[in-house]
Structure formats: structure tokens, C-alpha cells
Amino acid sequence: MIVRIMGEGQFQVSSSLLDELNVIDNRIVDYVAKENESDFKKDLGKLIAMIKENGKPLDDAEIVESDIIVPPADLTLGEATGIFKGEGLIED
Numbered sequence: 001m002i003v004r005i006m007g008e009g010q011f012q013v014s015s016s017l018l019d020e021l022n023v024i025d026n027r028i029v030d031y032v033a034k035e036n037e038s039d040f041k042k043d044l045g046k047l048i049a050m051i052k053e054n055g056k057p058l059d060d061a062e063i064v065e066s067d068i069i070v071p072p073a074d075l076t077l078g079e080a081t082g083i084f085k086g087e088g089l090i091e092d
Contacts, residue, residue, distance in 0.1 A: 011055030
């Protein structure tokens, strides 16, 4: 699975990591729905950190279609309402 973090590049992640990321993604959807900005920011940062720490970075010269696109860490709660809804970024 190829995950792009906007502004930071692409990472190849394993299926097992994807399951862990989905748990965080689902929590973010709940935080956004409840307008809980502090927990939203915390878990968005955690989601990005997990991808960067556990994923394999792809070379910028390599052009690969992303399966999932993660917004940047500076995403506002208002912007997140259009992204983190329903199943979120990662389909269950």
C-alpha cells in the first residue's frame, strides 16, 4: 500500500501497519465530528509519525500512484471536516 503525506512524500506501508493506522483514522473521524480540535491534532500527528517511522520512503523520482493521501499536520479542524468523514481516509 502506498501512502502519500502531503508535502512530505510517499511511503510504502505493510497491511499490518494499515490496520493500526485505520484505528487512528477512525478516532480522528470521531474527533472531527465532535469538533475536538486538540485530540484531532494529536492523533493526526500520531498518524503521520507512524507512517514516517514504519513505512519505507519512496524515492521522489519514482512515480507511483498513492492508495491513500494523508493531509499535512497543519490541517485545520475546519479543513478536516471535508476529509475525515464517513470511513475516513482508510476504508474499513
